[in-house]
Amino acid sequence: MTQASTINLRPLRVGVVGVGVMGSNHARVLAGLPGAELAGVADPDAKQAEFVARALNCAAVPDIEGLLGLGVDAITIAAPTHLHREVALAAIARGVHVLVEKPIASTVEEGREIIDAARHAGVTLMVGHVERFNPAVEAIKDAIRGEDILSIAITRVGPFPPRMSNVGVVIDLAVHDIDLIRWFTDSDIIEVQPQLSSAVAEREDIALLQFRTASGVLAHINTNWLTPFKARNVTVATRRKYVMGDLLTRQVTECFGFQPDGSYSMRHLSVGHAEPLRSELLAFLQAINTGTPPAVTGEQGVASLEIAIQCLTTSSHQPAVARRASVVV
Numbered sequence: 001m002t003q004a005s006t007i008n009l010r011p012l013r014v015g016v017v018g019v020g021v022m023g024s025n026h027a028r029v030l031a032g033l034p035g036a037e038l039a040g041v042a043d044p045d046a047k048q049a050e051f052v053a054r055a056l057n058c059a060a061v062p063d064i065e066g067l068l069g070l071g072v073d074a075i076t077i078a079a080p081t082h083l084h085r086e087v088a089l090a091a092i093a094r095g096v097h098v099l100v101e102k103p104i105a106s107t108v109e110e111g112r113e114i115i116d117a118a119r120h121a122g123v124t125l126m127v128g129h130v131e132r133f134n135p136a137v138e139a140i141k142d143a144i145r146g147e148d149i150l151s152i153a154i155t156r157v158g159p160f161p162p163r164m165s166n167v168g169v170v171i172d173l174a175v176h177d178i179d180l181i182r183w184f185t186d187s188d189i190i191e192v193q194p195q196l197s198s199a200v201a202e203r204e205d206i207a208l209l210q211f212r213t214a215s216g217v218l219a220h221i222n223t224n225w226l227t228p229f230k231a232r233n234v235t236v237a238t239r240r241k242y243v244m245g246d247l248l249t250r251q252v253t254e255c256f257g258f259q260p261d262g263s264y265s266m267r268h269l270s271v272g273h274a275e276p277l278r279s280e281l282l283a284f285l286q287a288i289n290t291g292t293p294p295a296v297t298g299e300q301g302v303a304s305l306e307i308a309i310q311c312l313t314t315s316s317h318q319p320a321v322a323r324r325a326s327v328v329v
């Protein structure tokens with residue numbers, strides 16, 4: 001009997017590492033997911049860990065060792081990104097399946113270390129690029145399947161997050177869209193033209209990023225933390241269609257049937273209602289149970305991180321203070 005079919009006999013015991021903003025959502029969803037049993041949550045912030053554990057009726061422990069001690073089959077990691085490698089390697093060393101939040105790690109090297117360890121141990125490794133499971137994104141992907149994609153433009157803007165981490169908008173936000181561009185085009189990004197600026201924060205808080213994929217698609221990401229409201233919009237131009245999606249309202253529209261006189265038809269596409277995080281975690285459980293590659297692999301997570309880091313290293317990013325000084329001079 002295979003390991004997968006053995007695990008199938010009972011719900012998977014899953015733990016969550018880091019129950020801040022994202023991890024508490026992981027725990028909430030896992031607590032109600034068929035095929036899963038939320039075994040416990042790990043967080044050094046005891047008050048937060050106990051608050052979540054009490055609400056969801058599971059154990060609270062301070063760290064990954066405590067969680068592994070509860071006997072878990074799988075964990076999801078939503079601790080700060082600089083801890084992803086350390087936590088993932090500890091779990092993988094014990095044969096535990098891992099879903100790690102995006103970005104997979106702080107560096108490409110650390111991401112590859114996690115991939116190698118998971119492959120060696122034969123455990124499932126999935127990366128939490130949750131936007132892939134947004135029903136609006138799925139509708140866009142369906143609409144452009146088989147089409148000759150020409151260009152993609154993505155806007156992901158909003159106000160500053162309540163608590164600043166030590167990363168800027170490229171690693172925090174644009175990495176979602178880099179993954180979407182690679183996924184929509186089924187192609188790698190081979191050219192990067194980034195423009196970054198820091199208007200308020202120390203790290204970049206505005207980024208305009210342009211890309212070319214190996215398949216010849218031009219793509220553009222507009223992201224910042226200086227917009228008073230959240231917006232997440234995707235447009236895809238193909239030779240025969242123009243598809244527009246709002247990832248927040250989940251409205252997806254396509255223009256098609258272009259005529260020589262400039263007229264065309266337009267229709268709203270049907271979009272599902274599933275919670276993206278629920279679909280993502282179900283996909284993680286399914287990959288574990290079937291032993292098939294997960295919907296978002298470690299390699300895909302590293303590829304998107306690599307492009308994000310390339311945006312940071314190839315940009316002539318000038319901090320706002322220096323820019324203001326140069327204006328005065």
Ligand SMILES: NC(=O)c1ccc[n+]([C@@H]2O[C@H](COP(=O)([O-])OP(=O)(O)OC[C@H]3O[C@@H](n4cnc5c(N)ncnc54)[C@H](O)[C@@H]3O)[C@@H](O)[C@H]2O)c1
Nearest residue numbers: 018019020021022023042043045078079080081101102103
């Ligand atoms: N997929 C998405 O859309 C999305 C959205 C937000 C955050 N994230 C990712 O999730 C991760 C967490 O982000 P967040 O915004 O929830 O951060 P957060 O600061 O709200 O939460 C992090 C939690 O981890 C805990 N923690 C710190 N050290 C720990 C350790 N050694 N072991 C266990 N827990 C520890 C903290 O006490 C805190 O409660 C990051 O990697 C981030 O990039 C992804």
